[in-house]
Amino acid sequence: MQRRHFIKQAGVLAGAALASRSTFASPTAINVPKGKAEHVVFVWLGGGMAQIDTFDPKNRGNSKATPKLAGSEYDTIDTIVPGVKFCEHLHRTAKLADRLTAVRTVNHHLVDEHAFGTNFVHTGRLITGSTTYPSIGSIVSHVRGAVNPDVPAYMLIGYPNVSRGPGFLGAKAGYVYLVDTESGPAGFTRPEGVTSLRVDRRRQLLEPLTARVPNDSVVAQYRDAQSEALRLAGPDFMRHFRLKDESDELRQAYGGEFGQRCLLARRLVQAGVRFIEVSHNLNFINGTGWDTHNEGQQNQHLLIEELDIALSALITDLEQKKMLDKTLIAIGTEFGRPAAYDARGGRGHQGSCFSLLLAGGGLNHQGAYGVTDELSKNIVENPVSVPDFHATIHAALGINPALELFDNARPVPITDGGKPIAALFG
Numbered sequence: 001m002q003r004r005h006f007i008k009q010a011g012v013l014a015g016a017a018l019a020s021r022s023t024f025a026s027p028t029a030i031n032v033p034k035g036k037a038e039h040v041v042f043v044w045l046g047g048g049m050a051q052i053d054t055f056d057p058k059n060r061g062n063s064k065a066t067p068k069l070a071g072s073e074y075d076t077i078d079t080i081v082p083g084v085k086f087c088e089h090l091h092r093t094a095k096l097a098d099r100l101t102a103v104r105t106v107n108h109h110l111v112d113e114h115a116f117g118t119n120f121v122h123t124g125r126l127i128t129g130s131t132t133y134p135s136i137g138s139i140v141s142h143v144r145g146a147v148n149p150d151v152p153a154y155m156l157i158g159y160p161n162v163s164r165g166p167g168f169l170g171a172k173a174g175y176v177y178l179v180d181t182e183s184g185p186a187g188f189t190r191p192e193g194v195t196s197l198r199v200d201r202r203r204q205l206l207e208p209l210t211a212r213v214p215n216d217s218v219v220a221q222y223r224d225a226q227s228e229a230l231r232l233a234g235p236d237f238m239r240h241f242r243l244k245d246e247s248d249e250l251r252q253a254y255g256g257e258f259g260q261r262c263l264l265a266r267r268l269v270q271a272g273v274r275f276i277e278v279s280h281n282l283n284f285i286n287g288t289g290w291d292t293h294n295e296g297q298q299n300q301h302l303l304i305e306e307l308d309i310a311l312s313a314l315i316t317d318l319e320q321k322k323m324l325d326k327t328l329i330a331i332g333t334e335f336g337r338p339a340a341y342d343a344r345g346g347r348g349h350q351g352s353c354f355s356l357l358l359a360g361g362g363l364n365h366q367g368a369y370g371v372t373d374e375l376s377k378n379i380v381e382n383p384v385s386v387p388d389f390h391a392t393i394h395a396a397l398g399i400n401p402a403l404e405l406f407d408n409a410r411p412v413p414i415t416d417g418g419k420p421i422a423a424l425f426g
Helices: 002-025 088-094 114-123 136-144 196-210 218-232 235-241 248-254 257-271 294-320 386-396
Strands: 039-044 076-078 085-087 100-107 154-157 176-178 275-279 327-332 354-360 367-369 379-381 404-407 410-413
Touching: 039 136, 039 257, 076 088, 085 088, 088 294, 100 379, 100 386, 114 136, 136 154, 136 275, 136 386, 154 257, 235 257, 248 257, 248 294, 257 275, 257 294, 294 327, 294 354, 327 386, 354 386
Parallel strands: 039 275, 039 327, 100 367, 154 176, 154 275
Antiparallel strands: 076 085, 100 354, 327 354, 404 410
């Protein structure tokens, strides 16, 4: 009787614990806004965009004076949104500020180092020795899949990196990438003379071997990824990369190689790709890219102007094609820059207060969100963590930020306690 009683009581306690855990961890237990966006174009400004020189300008400084005067490198201009100002080199984007929100109070408290910042803004998690967390691109593509099954869910226009990858989700949640707009993704164009019939025969030869792979193994993930690559290979997929199909006028409106990447992102949105990351740290046209230490600061305006041309063209193009409300544009960078200059007139790193940006996606945009002090160093109103920023992207896509994925048997919420910016919904 005692043994039977113990088993009965243990069963009741276990059931209660499971019920309690389910209530606590359930994605539906938290009331969050739910947007209707279908796609994300995530623009990555590698190196650390100086918020005080772009979307959160303050009083003019002077990088060449002795002693140097802390402040913005450039003059400010009004945007179409009353009371919101951008730097003078963002004059095209300023005219579209009612379609976007510069989130001025993003912050993290990491060591201000590029690898840590890149990983954190992509994954929303600290680097650990035991777990490789998935990027936001992999999470979105895993949860929502491609809009059109004939294309990948996640594409990267830039160089691959573990911070952009699928982490514990495995190869199926990975990306297809290309490093320039001329060549397109490698490996998806069949060699001349290889017909569809020959591809089918090769696939048939592989099937007996791949069928032996256990479905719950790591190798099975790569088998599935290979199968997907074989399915996509060919002219039907590659036609989406023919930028020459666009008018000369439109291509010129987007500008140089970075702009062409943004134009390609729009084409991939049309094709049904769910998440596209576009990297802007490609040419280092000012010598250092967005990492504006030392003399790199002096030509930073060239980068800002390039961003202004491409971003304004992308917003306008999507709007004219009636796709802006369904496409969320997000700008990410690993940290910001302090108002004070270094000894040679550049800027250091600042993660305690910086700006990221959201545009389109059907959000209730207001030009800017959050208030910083006179040097864009300290947050005065409405701080936004990186997990909050991720949660806002997820919510815009109709994904609950409390949704749990599983690293083996361990549940992992897709954001680390992130909450969407409520003011952007409604």
